[in-house]
Amino acid sequence: MGVPEHYYVALSAILFTIGVVGVVIRRNPLVIFMSIELMLNAANLALVAFGHRFGALDGQALVLFVMAVAAAEVAVGLAIIVAIFRVRRRLSVDDLSVMRW
């Protein structure tokens, strides 16, 4: 008998919370992005755990789509950060509280 699925879901809740706290307490946009990846990963883990629990593969299919969206999101987000850095020469989210300058 393997580990029950709600242990996996609880672990995913912990990882998600750490990701949320990371987004709030860090000032570096790159680290904020990595914390977002952490949250996406926690959600993926919950999806796989629930899929395993109900013997369905839909959760795994959904995780594949989440991975594709995460890849696209990281590419665009990093390009935006590099573009901002080119203009501002500094990298702190506190400087970016206005939409235009």
Added chain:
Amino acid sequence: MSTWVAFFVLAALAVGSALGLVLRRNPIHGALFLVVNLGSVAGLYLMLGAEFLAAAQVIVYAGAIMVLFVFAIMVLIPGKEETGPDPRRAVRLLAPPLGALLCLLLAFVVARGTGAPAGAAPPAPATLGALGRLLFTRYLFPFELTSVLLLAAMVGVLLLARKRGS
């Protein structure tokens, strides 16, 4: 018994590396911690019988996406951005207790929602072939949309990365 040991080792690795990502100041260290975290989550996928996802996790996340992150960190000169006094210190000090509250809330929901037995869960079908069949039948349209999304992301990145005025 050995599955319990493996689960707790992987879970401790995942939580520890996630904390390392959030608490270490240097973003390069954060990126390496995130690689450890993604690897241990891939191990958990293996334990849940999702072999294909474990491989995809290692290749796509720990490989491709993290290389992109490390490139960006190297381009952007790390370690210079979180120096000096924090202008919003009070707000940020609120984050850990509120995060603990969120974690408790999630744990409560999980304990309520998954505590009930689901009856006899049907055995999971043979993974990779069935997953491929599912992707190309029921999820065919989202699957094709994914390619459009990736193309749009690629074009958008090229547009953003261009020098101004050229």
